[in-house]
Amino acid sequence: MTSDAIELRRALADRIGESGSLTDPAWRAAVAAVPRELFLGTDVYRLDGPEWEPVNRAEAGEEAWLRQAYSDTTWVTQVDGTDAADAKGPLAGRPTSSSTLPSLIVRTLEVAGIQDGDRVLEVGTGSGYSTAILCHRLGDKNVTSVEYDPGLAQSAAAHLRAADCSPTLVAGDGLAGYADGEGAEYDAVVATCSVRHIPRPWLWQVRDGGTITTTLSGWMTASGLIRLTLDDQGVATGRFVGDHVSYMLARPHERPPRPLFHRLPGEVRTSRVDPGLLEDWTGHFVAQLAAPSAESWTSGEQVVLSDVATGSQAWTEAAGTGWTVHQDGPLRLWDQVEEALITWQGEGGPDQTAFGLTVTDETQTVWLGTPEGPSWRLPV
Known part of the structure; x- marks a missing residue:
């Protein structure tokens, strides 16, 4: 670990704090401590016009790579299932995995209201960086993280070992949550991917009074960050926080392929x-x-x-x-x-903080103003 990396991490924590995305000292300490360069691997993608260009660590040089790692930027690590290390040249396509910008990660965790000692299920391990942030705050034994892509799960496990973190890691569908042999009762579920609706297993695996924090998105790519609280009747409710936040859709919620579009007069x-x-x-x-x-x-x-x-x-x-x-x-x-x-x-064209969501086992409804106000059903 170089002194340059340590200073760059501290500077990153300071910049995020100054931006207002980071107010909790415990998350600030995690950003200043977790070596993000370990989670970028040896290659990432950089957008160059319409294509994604692979960038190699050795070719970029160590100083440039560290500065890249500690910029508050999302670095794409996979495009249409091709890891940056396996790319033979620039690719056109859509990102399918990334190391999310640190300010978004800690903002999501702050919205989740996680406290010391909480048991957390993270959906979407990705590079493992956000998992390491959770481990620093909560301890390895309180963190379970699920990754859909087996290859990404394997590389994230290696990254986390290099960072001396050993949470429970699962390769599987995070929309199904993760219930161990003794059954799951998490204090919080936090998703670092977006969903079109709240998966029912998340409701079943959160304790009464526990929370679910996720970004609700869809095939138009609009999104809203929300924290839901589960009551003792199994109903989860909450309001959107209004942040302009977006994550990649969970792969099972991605849209199916469609044929080439042709305008019709209609x-x-x-x-x-x-x-x-x-x-x-x-x-x-x-x-x-x-x-x-x-x-x-x-x-x-x-x-x-x-x-x-x-x-x-x-x-x-x-x-x-x-x-x-x-x-x-x-x-x-x-x-x-x-x-x-x-x-x-x-209703006056209010921002997203005027909207809320109520989730039951049967229905999921976004409402405006109050639960009795105008509403729209989610596609469950």
């Missing part, structure tokens, strides 16, 4: 809302709640929606001082999104 009408509302963080989230099986993207000034399940589509275009919308297929996607946006705007 039925045309005037839109009642400005499609630009989807550029707002909360507006985008509301649109996703209204059309949970659809993807969205922009093409020039147009907003495009495509439903993965039915092939339905909608796309907008400017028309004078307003907009028209084209809709085709069994679902009227823009009708659904438009109605939700009008409801949200009618």
